[in-house]
Amino acid sequence: MWGRRSFFHALFIAFCSAQAAPAAEPVGQAVLIKTEVTGQAGPIEVNASVHRDERIRTSQSGLGQFLFRDGTKLAVGWGSSVVIDKFVFDDTQSVRKLTIKAAKGTFRWVSGNSKSSAYQILTPAGTIGVRGTAFDFYVGADGTTAVVLLNGAASFCGPGGCRQLQQRCDCVVANPNGDMTAAGRVDRNILDRLGNQRALPFLSGNQRLSGGLGMLGGCNMASVVPERRDRTRPPPAVAPAPQRQDPPQAEPRKEQPNKPDKPHHDRPYHDRPHHDKPHHDKPDRPDKHEGHGSHDDDGKPGNHGLDHREPQRHHDGDRDHKNDRNHDRSRNFNRGR
Numbered sequence: 001m002w003g004r005r006s007f008f009h010a011l012f013i014a015f016c017s018a019q020a021a022p023a024a025e026p027v028g029q030a031v032l033i034k035t036e037v038t039g040q041a042g043p044i045e046v047n048a049s050v051h052r053d054e055r056i057r058t059s060q061s062g063l064g065q066f067l068f069r070d071g072t073k074l075a076v077g078w079g080s081s082v083v084i085d086k087f088v089f090d091d092t093q094s095v096r097k098l099t100i101k102a103a104k105g106t107f108r109w110v111s112g113n114s115k116s117s118a119y120q121i122l123t124p125a126g127t128i129g130v131r132g133t134a135f136d137f138y139v140g141a142d143g144t145t146a147v148v149l150l151n152g153a154a155s156f157c158g159p160g161g162c163r164q165l166q167q168r169c170d171c172v173v174a175n176p177n178g179d180m181t182a183a184g185r186v187d188r189n190i191l192d193r194l195g196n197q198r199a200l201p202f203l204s205g206n207q208r209l210s211g212g213l214g215m216l217g218g219c220n221m222a223s224v225v226p227e228r229r230d231r232t233r234p235p236p237a238v239a240p241a242p243q244r245q246d247p248p249q250a251e252p253r254k255e256q257p258n259k260p261d262k263p264h265h266d267r268p269y270h271d272r273p274h275h276d277k278p279h280h281d282k283p284d285r286p287d288k289h290e291g292h293g294s295h296d297d298d299g300k301p302g303n304h305g306l307d308h309r310e311p312q313r314h315h316d317g318d319r320d321h322k323n324d325r326n327h328d329r330s331r332n333f334n335r336g337r
Helices: 001-018 191-196 309-336
Strands: 025-035 037-039 050-053 055-058 064-069 073-076 081-089 095-110 119-123 126-130 132-140 143-150 154-158 162-167 170-174
Touching: 001 126, 025 037, 025 081, 055 064, 119 132, 143 154, 162 170, 170 191
Parallel strands: 095 119
Antiparallel strands: 025 050, 025 064, 037 055, 055 081, 064 073, 073 095, 081 095, 095 132, 119 126, 126 154, 132 143, 143 170, 154 162
C-alpha cells in the first residue's frame, strides 16, 4: 500500500518538475541560410529562432548568418560546429554574458551593443577576448586555431600565453599544445600553415556574406581559390594547337617605266597636240592683235590688251590722216596737169 503511494508521489513530483522547467530561451534568429544548416530541432530556416545551448552545424557547402538580440552578428561557414553556451540578457537591450564554443570550422564575428567584457569565444587552442571588434577565426579538426582581426582589437590567450591583435589584418595561429605565433599581418601562406585551402573562406571570397558582415574586406586574400572536396575538379583546359601560317609572300614589284606616264603615250612626240607638250616647254605667244604679254609705251607689262586699244586707235588715225593727205596731193597734182 505504502509502496504504491510512494510510486505515485514520485511520479507526480517528476511531472511537476518537468512542467516547471522553462523552455529553451531564444537568443537570436537566422537571417541567411544556404544549402544545409541544422540545429537541435532539425534544419534551420531563415527567420527561425536559435536558442541557448543549441548546437549549430553546417554541411560542407553550408552557410548561416545569425543575429543575436543585442545586435551581435555571427557567420558560420562550411563544415562548422558551434554551441551557444551562455546567454544572459538584461533589460537594456544588451547581454551580461554571451559565450560560444567553436568546435571546428570557420566563422566571422561582429560585436553588438553589449560591453566588450560580456563576450567570450572558446576554442580548443585558447580563448578569444573581444574588445568591441570584428574578426574571422578558424578551428581545424586538430584544434589549431587562427584569428584574423578586421576591426577594433582582440586578444588570444592559450597555454602558451596571450597575443594582442591591434591592427587590421593582424593574425595569430595557435595549437592546443601551447605553440603560438606572434601577431603579424596575414597572407596567403596561412592556408598552407593551416593545412586547409578552404580555411577562412570569407577572406578569400569563396563564401559570400550579406549585409554588414560582407563589407569588411579580405586583407588581400581574395585571389585564393580553395580545393573543393565536395565537387569534382574539371579537367585542365587544353590550349588549341596553333594553326600553321604560311610566310607572307612578297608583293610583286611593279615595273617602273623609263618615262613617266603621259596622256596619249601611243602617239609620237611630234604629233602631240600643243597642250600635250611637257610643262617645261615655253608657252605659246599670244597673238599680237590681242595684246597679251605686250608692254605699254612706258615699258610696263600690258593689261591683257586692254591698254593697247587706245594707242591702236591713234595709229589707225594717223594712217587715215596720211591717206587723206596723199589723196589731196594726188588731186592737186591732177589739177596742175
